[in-house]
Amino acid sequence: MDIQNxxxxxxxxxxxxxxxxxxxxxxxKALLIKRGFEPERGKWSLMGGxxxxxxxxxxxxxxxxxxxxxxxxxxVEQLHTFTDVNRDTAGRVISIAYFALINIAAHNKQxxxxxxSRWFPLDKxxxxxxxxxxxxxxxxxxxxxxxxxxxxxFELLAKKFTLPQxxxxxxxxxxxxxDKRNFAKKMLSLGIxxxxxxxxxxxxxxxxxxxxxDTVKYRKMESNALKFI
Amino acid sequence: MDIQNxxxxxxxxxxxxxxxxxxxxxxxKALLIKRGFEPERGKWSLMGGxxxxxxxxxxxxxxxxxxxxxxxxxxVEQLHTFTDVNRDTAGRVISIAYFALINIAAHNKQxxxxxxSRWFPLDKxxxxxxxxxxxxxxxxxxxxxxxxxxxxxFELLAKKFTLPQxxxxxxxxxxxxxDKRNFAKKMLSLGIxxxxxxxxxxxxxxxxxxxxxDTVKYRKMESNALKFI
DNA sequence: TCAAAAGTGTTATCTATACACCCATGT
DNA sequence: ACATGGGTGTATAGATAACACTTTTGA
Numbered sequence: 001m002d003i004q005n006x007x008x009x010x011x012x013x014x015x016x017x018x019x020x021x022x023x024x025x026x027x028x029k030a031l032l033i034k035r036g037f038e039p040e041r042g043k044w045s046l047m048g049g050x051x052x053x054x055x056x057x058x059x060x061x062x063x064x065x066x067x068x069x070x071x072x073x074x075x076v077e078q079l080h081t082f083t084d085v086n087r088d089t090a091g092r093v094i095s096i097a098y099f100a101l102i103n104i105a106a107h108n109k110q111x112x113x114x115x116x117s118r119w120f121p122l123d124k125x126x127x128x129x130x131x132x133x134x135x136x137x138x139x140x141x142x143x144x145x146x147x148x149x150x151x152x153x154f155e156l157l158a159k160k161f162t163l164p165q166x167x168x169x170x171x172x173x174x175x176x177x178x179d180k181r182n183f184a185k186k187m188l189s190l191g192i193x194x195x196x197x198x199x200x201x202x203x204x205x206x207x208x209x210x211x212x213x214d215t216v217k218y219r220k221m222e223s224n225a226l227k228f229i
Numbered sequence: 230m231d232i233q234n235x236x237x238x239x240x241x242x243x244x245x246x247x248x249x250x251x252x253x254x255x256x257x258k259a260l261l262i263k264r265g266f267e268p269e270r271g272k273w274s275l276m277g278g279x280x281x282x283x284x285x286x287x288x289x290x291x292x293x294x295x296x297x298x299x300x301x302x303x304x305v306e307q308l309h310t311f312t313d314v315n316r317d318t319a320g321r322v323i324s325i326a327y328f329a330l331i332n333i334a335a336h337n338k339q340x341x342x343x344x345x346s347r348w349f350p351l352d353k354x355x356x357x358x359x360x361x362x363x364x365x366x367x368x369x370x371x372x373x374x375x376x377x378x379x380x381x382x383f384e385l386l387a388k389k390f391t392l393p394q395x396x397x398x399x400x401x402x403x404x405x406x407x408d409k410r411n412f413a414k415k416m417l418s419l420g421i422x423x424x425x426x427x428x429x430x431x432x433x434x435x436x437x438x439x440x441x442x443d444t445v446k447y448r449k450m451e452s453n454a455l456k457f458i
Numbered sequence: 459t460c461a462a463a464a465g466t467g468t469t470a471t472c473t474a475t476a477c478a479c480c481c482a483t484g485t
Numbered sequence: 486a487c488a489t490g491g492g493t494g495t496a497t498a499g500a501t502a503a504c505a506c507t508t509t510t511g512a
Contacts, residue, residue: 005266006319009279011240014312014323037234050238053321057312081310081325083243083286090235092282094243096310164464181466182502204463206509227500393491410493411475433490434483465508473500481492 013093016061017048017132019079019139020069022104023156025165027121028172029104030136032128033068034116039090040129046136047117048095061098068115070108075101075155077146080138087131095131099139101155147173148229151192154213162200162208163187170229190226192218242322245290246277246361248308248368249298251333252385254394256350257401258333259365261357262297263345268319269358275365276346277324290327297344299337304384305329306375309367316360324360328368330384376402377458380421383442391429391437392416399458419455421447 020031035045049064051057057078065074079097087093104119112118120126122140125133147153153169154161167183187193194214199207249260264274278293280286286307294303308326316322333348341347349355351369354362376382382398383390396412416422423443428436 006242006279006322009242010282012243012280013235013238014241014243050235051241051312051323053239054314056314057310057323078309080307081286083280083325085283085285093235094280094286096312162464179503180464181504184465185467186501201510204509205511206462206464208464391491408476409491410477413492414494415474430483434485435481435489435491436483437491459512461510461512463509466506467504469503471500471502473498475498476496477494479493481490483489483491485486485488 013091014051014057015048015093015095016051016057016064017046017095017097017135018061018065018068018076019046019097019099019136020065021099021101021139021143021156022107022119023169023172024104024119026168026172028169029119029121030125030139031068031117031119032126034118035129036116039088043129044126045129046097046132047115051096057096057098061096061100065100065102068111068117069102070111071102071106075152077142079135079142082131082135084131089130095135097135097139099142101143101152103156103158105158144173149226151213151218151226151228153228160196160198160200160210160212162210164203164208165200166211174229187228190228192221192226242320243280243286244277244322244324245280245286245293246275246324246326246364247290247294247297247305248275248326248328248365249294250328250330250368250372250385251336251348252398252401253333253348255397255401257398258348258350259354259368260297260346260348261355263347264358265345268317272358273355274358275326275361276344280325286325286327290325290329294329294331297340297346298331299340300331300335303329303331304381306371308364308371311360311364313360318359324364326364326368328371330372330381332385332387334387373402378455380442380447380455380457382457389425389427389429389439389441391439393432393437394429395440403458416457419457421450421455 022029022031032044033047035041035043047064047068049060051060061076066072076098079099081094081096083094085092156169157165163184167178167180171178192214193211196210196212198210200210201207251258251260261273262276264270264272276293276297278289280289290305291303295301305327308328310323310325312323314321385398386394392413396407396409400407421443422440425439425441427439429439430436
């Protein structure tokens with residue numbers, strides 16, 4: 001290191017911002033808030049917060065997510081740290097961006113009103129403050145990459161889901177159409193889905209069998225180098 | 230955000246740490262320094278530095294790399310930000326880790342003495358301060374992933390390299406042996422290598438043709454979704 | 459009985475892997 | 486002439502992609 005005394009260096013405000021993904025059955029969405037304070041009050045923004053003295057960034061992200069959604073045990077993952085000198089118009093703030101995957105149905109809708117938050121389809125996002133658009137773009141890229149090799153797509157669905165639902169999710173993430181025969185074949189061949197005896201009967205007359213993600217089987221797999229797509 | 234006034238939040242020291250990879254022709258190595266100041270003076274450490282008021286983290290990482298190696302235009306990429314409350318024994322410091330790929334032959338060896346730095350094979354690393362071991366592990370994983378899909382391995386070699394050299398590199402990164410026929414076939418099929426008329430004659434009597442990475446062709450490729458391995 | 463979505467198998471193509479011999483050259 | 490490492494092709498297996506009809510059931 002150049003200068004050796006910690007005290008000679010300026011400290012910086014450290015924030016976290018969360019890209020919260022949800023899936024409504026046909027579209028992939030992100031949860032945004034109307035910023036309630038200056039600067040940029042009233043503009044659309046990612047949910048964020050400052051990292052406190054007694055918490056690491058992961059905790060800060062989970063805290064912030066809980067505030068907005070009422071949910072704990074959310075799947076979050078650190079994405080990238082944004083550090084440009086003038087990224088925040090109110091002063092030097094670096095932001096550690098996280099992406100979160102939640103079951104859109106499970107979050108507390110009352111809190112949506114408090115925070116003036118709203119779900120936006122990814123292709124219909126409003127203008128965002130600061131560098132938040134960059135964050136969303138990066139999160140989208142990471143989601144695609146992650147979901148191709150790790151069983152995290154399930155986080156966006158209810159515990160029980162049907163194969164057509166899962167396929168819709170992948171189609172939304174990759175903005176592409178998939179052949180359902182090939183899709184079912186591949187997903188089932190991974191050996192991490194457990195078929196239930198129960199059917200979902202909302203979206204079709206015939207009904208589609210529910211599946212659950214088999215965590216136990218997944219953990220037992222040596223390699224964990226799956227290919228979902 | 231919870232509390233809206235920026236001033237109510239504690240600022241934090243922000244550092245960068247660099248995992249510097251090099252390849253000596255047969256082994257993959259990382260460049261470490263003997264830390265020259267307290268705390269943990271004299272112990273092995275990644276090269277790092279604090280992020281200044283007037284620079285973003287990328288710049289800080291490049292600055293730090295230049296100090297240690299004398300090189301500019303180094304390939305660096307942000308890896309992960311480490312934020313545990315007590316990760317630095319001297320106080321709250323978060324560190325944005327970067328990984329760098331350099332041509333081991335091109336760096337300034339004089340600076341090695343000034344900083345008491347040394348190249349360590351990845352499987353013979355000494356104990357490291359703080360959470361630097363975690364950083365190295367993460368960097369290793371990222372290198373493997375990156376190099377499988379992006380043309381960054383070349384950063385570890387000289388501008389001109391032979392196919393056997395490139396294969397040795399991949400074998401070192403993945404700790405595996407590859408079939409040279411299949412390797413050559415795949416690499417050449419990507420269409421991003423340009424064969425030169427010149428041969429390298431150090432390591433064999435017959436000599437091996439030099440290749441260069443064809444940046445122009447690579448940029449022209451639409452998808453850029455390559456599979457190197 | 460019909461409309462709507464679920465479920466299911468086979469073939470063709472592409473990609474990945476396994477494998478062995480000749481070539482060029484310096485000693 | 487021989488030892489050393491470089492260079493090359495083919496055959497097989499496995500993975501992916503293309504493709505269409507039957508089933509169930511509520512309206």
